[in-house]
Amino acid sequence: MAIKQTKFTLDEARIPRAWYNIVADLPVAPPPVLHPGTGQPVGPDDLAPLFPMALIGQEVSGEREIEIPEPVRQAYALYRPSPLFRAHRLEAALDTPAHIYYKYEGVSPAGSHKPNTAIAQAFFNKQEGVRRLATETGAGQWGSALAFAGALFGLEVKVYMVRVSYDQKPYRRILMETYGAEVVPSPSPTTNYGRQVLAETPDSPGSLGMAISEAVEDAATRDDTRYSLGSVLNHVLLHQTVIGLEAQEQMAMAGERPDVIIGCTGGGSNFSGLVFPFVGEKLRGEADYRVIAVEPEAAPSLTRGVYTYDFGDTGRMTPLVKMHTLGHDFVPEPIHAGGLRYHGMAPLVSLLKERGAIEAQAVHQRPTFEAGVQFARTEGIVPAPEAAHAIRVAVDEALAAKAEGRRRVILFNLSGHGHFDLSAYERHLAGTLEDYEYPAEKVAAALAALPRV
Ligand SMILES: *Cc1c(COP(=O)(O)O)cnc(C)c1O
Numbered sequence: 001m002a003i004k005q006t007k008f009t010l011d012e013a014r015i016p017r018a019w020y021n022i023v024a025d026l027p028v029a030p031p032p033v034l035h036p037g038t039g040q041p042v043g044p045d046d047l048a049p050l051f052p053m054a055l056i057g058q059e060v061s062g063e064r065e066i067e068i069p070e071p072v073r074q075a076y077a078l079y080r081p082s083p084l085f086r087a088h089r090l091e092a093a094l095d096t097p098a099h100i101y102y103k104y105e106g107v108s109p110a111g112s113h114k115p116n117t118a119i120a121q122a123f124f125n126k127q128e129g130v131r132r133l134a135t136e137t138g139a140g141q142w143g144s145a146l147a148f149a150g151a152l153f154g155l156e157v158k159v160y161m162v163r164v165s166y167d168q169k170p171y172r173r174i175l176m177e178t179y180g181a182e183v184v185p186s187p188s189p190t191t192n193y194g195r196q197v198l199a200e201t202p203d204s205p206g207s208l209g210m211a212i213s214e215a216v217e218d219a220a221t222r223d224d225t226r227y228s229l230g231s232v233l234n235h236v237l238l239h240q241t242v243i244g245l246e247a248q249e250q251m252a253m254a255g256e257r258p259d260v261i262i263g264c265t266g267g268g269s270n271f272s273g274l275v276f277p278f279v280g281e282k283l284r285g286e287a288d289y290r291v292i293a294v295e296p297e298a299a300p301s302l303t304r305g306v307y308t309y310d311f312g313d314t315g316r317m318t319p320l321v322k323m324h325t326l327g328h329d330f331v332p333e334p335i336h337a338g339g340l341r342y343h344g345m346a347p348l349v350s351l352l353k354e355r356g357a358i359e360a361q362a363v364h365q366r367p368t369f370e371a372g373v374q375f376a377r378t379e380g381i382v383p384a385p386e387a388a389h390a391i392r393v394a395v396d397e398a399l400a401a402k403a404e405g406r407r408r409v410i411l412f413n414l415s416g417h418g419h420f421d422l423s424a425y426e427r428h429l430a431g432t433l434e435d436y437e438y439p440a441e442k443v444a445a446a447l448a449a450l451p452r453v
Contacts, residue, residue: 007084009250010246033320036318047319050219071123085102110144113243115145116243121228121235132157133156166206187210245277260290261412306450311328326446372388383417387415
């Protein structure tokens, strides 16, 4: 019997030499980013206190290809190219005629796709003489990616970690500290915004939106410090396209083209990283794909949010971006996929959704963990709860193919492993996980506080 090939690997020389910028292929220009005070389009000078010029340039670039500096490619080589797998055992368990492929980003030192941008951001900051980076983290995945990248390029990293996670998930904090980062629970007494929140709500559990406000304030008030964001922004999505560029080559090695491409969406970066190179083919009229963004029912910005200008943070310090939002005041329920608990969505993902180039689906926590456990028991990798959202819909697509008696080639992004999320799996196995219904009233209240532009 022939041995089935399950793993498609590329040589180090095949690490992409340029990131793919989807803006070059959009039929319309992306809406401008607005100044939070004046409501006018921001210029590079407005952003200079927060980001190095190289990243500001990438944020507004219309060039299709942006060269990846050699030191960044060398750091990528610690874990890239990442493998693409054919999920033969999952297919067999589902008894489906579908072919399921997944790109595995959990091979990075931090265990997720996030170092793809953390490395690039640390490099460009270092190159412009920045000494220190400030950032926020929810469950700790972004913080550990930036702490790792800071260690590689010799930058100090300060992480504002959402209070509930800081208290409940010590291992990610310890990982960040092991890489040399300083970690404080947010809201913290080290910023004006943090002190203001603590004065009003001493026992505040914090939120990603609050932690962003603290990190932005830190960077804006110190000359030696810049701010670093792990998702949402154009340059972050750009850096993640190494995922899809590699996957295109690996699908060619497998001799197949995907019919449907799936990723989970918190701020939209791992999804964009996988799908943008394929969506580019679609926008240029070279190929057609169904592309599905999967989000949690507890934070359904793409499926239930409003496409409008909003702040990226709770403290209303960030520029205004046009995106699908549930309102900057919206604090999602404490689902275990911490990386998906965000009120907004990347503007580029929102624009593609608005124009019908991609679809979106929202899924509940329990069926998501069921799919995650089925995946672990067939493919061997325990997925991050975020990534399990993509698996849920990949499995649903494979079951639909079976019901229709048709072949379907499915590709999804396995954005990270779940080794730091085992307490969530423990709850799932004990049957005590809850599903949160769509919080209609909370969203309505948060939408009422949208800025008027
Ligand atoms: C942070 C994270 C996400 C969500 O962020 P995106 O920017 O939407 O990709 C998804 N999966 C994993 C493993 C993460 O760490």
